[in-house]
Amino acid sequence: MSESRPSAPFGIQIENVSKRFDSGLVLDGINLVIQPGSLSILVGPSGCGKTTLLRLMGGLDSPTEGRLELQANNRHVRSQMSEGIGYCFQEPRLLPWRSVIDNVALPLELKGLSSERRLSLALETLTLVGLETDAAKLPHQLSGGMQMRVSIARAMVTRPRLLLLDEPFAALDEISRVRMDDELLRLWHETGVTIVMVTHSLTEAVYLGQDVHFMAANPGRITESLKVELESRTPAIRSTAAFAEWVALAHGMLAVCEGSVA
Numbered sequence: 001m002s003e004s005r006p007s008a009p010f011g012i013q014i015e016n017v018s019k020r021f022d023s024g025l026v027l028d029g030i031n032l033v034i035q036p037g038s039l040s041i042l043v044g045p046s047g048c049g050k051t052t053l054l055r056l057m058g059g060l061d062s063p064t065e066g067r068l069e070l071q072a073n074n075r076h077v078r079s080q081m082s083e084g085i086g087y088c089f090q091e092p093r094l095l096p097w098r099s100v101i102d103n104v105a106l107p108l109e110l111k112g113l114s115s116e117r118r119l120s121l122a123l124e125t126l127t128l129v130g131l132e133t134d135a136a137k138l139p140h141q142l143s144g145g146m147q148m149r150v151s152i153a154r155a156m157v158t159r160p161r162l163l164l165l166d167e168p169f170a171a172l173d174e175i176s177r178v179r180m181d182d183e184l185l186r187l188w189h190e191t192g193v194t195i196v197m198v199t200h201s202l203t204e205a206v207y208l209g210q211d212v213h214f215m216a217a218n219p220g221r222i223t224e225s226l227k228v229e230l231e232s233r234t235p236a237i238r239s240t241a242a243f244a245e246w247v248a249l250a251h252g253m254l255a256v257c258e259g260s261v262a
Contacts, residue, residue: 008072009194010084010162011036012057017066018219019052026052028219029066034211036072039188039195041209043202043250045258049220050198051166057196058087058164072161086155086163086193090170092147094139094154101126101135104153111158125157126150128187145169145176149183156191165197169204178235181207185233202250206243207233212250216257224253 012034019027027049034040034057042050055061056068070084094103101122108118126132129149139147148168155163165184169177181204188195199205205212206228214224228246230237237243 007084007159007161009036009192011038011071011194012162012196013067013069013071014057015067017053017056017063017068019049019056019061020064025219027056027063028221030220030222032213032222034194034196037192037194038210039185039197039208041205041212042196042198042215043200043205043212043254044215044220045217045254046200047220048215048217048257050215052220053215054164054166054196054198057162058085060087070162083158084161086158086160088148088151088155088163088165088168090167092139092151094147094150096139098138099135100131100137100139100142100150103139103150104157107154107158122153122157125153128156128190129153129183143176144172145180148172148180152184152187156187156193160193162194162196165195167198167200170200177201177204178238182235184208202254203238203247206230206246206250207238212253214250214253214257223257226250226253 014030014032017027017030018025030053042053044050052061056063101119104125105118105122108121123132123135126135129152131146131149131153134142134146139150142150152168169180172180185208197208209228212226212228213222215221216223226249230243230246
């Protein structure tokens with residue numbers, strides 16, 4: 001695809017970032033480096049601030065303390081939400097009255113691109129996620145997994161340099177979820193985009209993540225990081241003893257996080 005690969009992917013430099021709401025301190029002293037072009041995973045118990053941290057990365061919220069920078073080619077780019085960031089929520093959030101292609105084209109419409117140009121880019125992106133033949137359908141005519149692929153296509157249509165995913169496959173059945181994991185890996189390889197994803201599934205975290213970052217709660221903080229080194233990331237690896245060992249290691253790290261106290 002001629003325009004599927006974005007410009008140099010963003011890295012993220014997070015230094016001593018804290019976030020406080022009226023209800024109290026949610027994140028405390030987060031230090032984290034996301035390498036450009038990497039696929040990184042955030043895991044941790046409910047309420048540890050994973051979504052809050054993802055929103056800070058996307059510029060949807062601002063830290064109370066500390067510094068968060070986007071970087072490209074080892075240079076600071078910007079620290080607020082702007083061009084180059086795509087965001088997917090837990091639900092597809094598609095507009096039910098718009099066709100698949102019109103849902104995907106919406107960000108381009110808001111940017112003021114011509115109808116011909118935005119539909120061309122939307123169809124190109126639907127091809128990237130394997131839904132080009134479903135362009136004219138309405139969301140209710142698609143399965144849950146297909147709707148999520150439309151949501152990802154909508155986030156990708158502007159050719160982002162950073163893609164943030166907040167538990168995008170949590171509502172899917174196990175078979176669909178495994179299939180979507182492989183689709184996401186294919187998309188990552190084809191585009192070179194930096195991906196940061198939140199999940200509660202340690203099997204998914206180990207399968208997808210080059211780096212898995214574990215968060216503890218009260219307040220939210222990163223306590224462990226795991227660099228996963230698999231021979232391959234294909235469906236067959238899931239049934240190997242080596243993969244099971246990585247998942248067991250991740251379970252041990254998560255147990256430490258869940259047992260942590262402020």
